[in-house]
Amino acid sequence: MPVKITESYANYSPPLDFFTITKRLLATVPEKYLVGLDSVVLCNLSGQLRKLRTGTLPRRGRRIKRSDVAGLYCRERRGQKAWIQVFVDQIELPPRFLRWIRPIRELVFGVMLYHELGHHAHTIRPEFREKEDVADNWGHRSFDDHSRKSYWLLYYVLRVVRLLRRAILRLISGNSASAAPTAFR
Ligand SMILES: [Zn+2]
Structure with missing residues (x-):
């Protein structure tokens, strides 16, 4: 069963075609990691009820503000399959003149979506580490x-390009890999 993609915006017109972006990002995920995932719901936080916009959520043993959250993974519960909720108006978009470039559009959205999908994959292949x-x-x-x-x-x-840069840095630093700045690794 393919994962459904639903758009549900309230008083909001999305600046990008988030449906197509989501579809393309899901298409490259191996099917075994999507088993049991019902849907990805695209909506806007500004259109949610007040109680869903305010308050906090647990994350890494602390609380974070709901107003800082762009994506939520809702695990399977009481017979309802797992799903992912995305607040597209919470995603920081690239400047307008870069938005026509597909890899850039997919990068900003993919970072969030793949993180939430990671929570789902975690339920399929358990690992005993911090879930985030x-x-x-x-x-x-x-x-x-x-x-x-x-x-x-x-x-x-x-x-x-990355390999070349690393090779050049190594040459500059006299063949000693450890002398290369860590920021370039
Ligand atoms: Zn998370």
């Missing part, structure tokens, strides 16, 4: 995977 770390890791890996499948040329060009 598991979701972050899974998210990074999926994004890498998506880039390689969807933008393979760009992906490999960037890899070559």
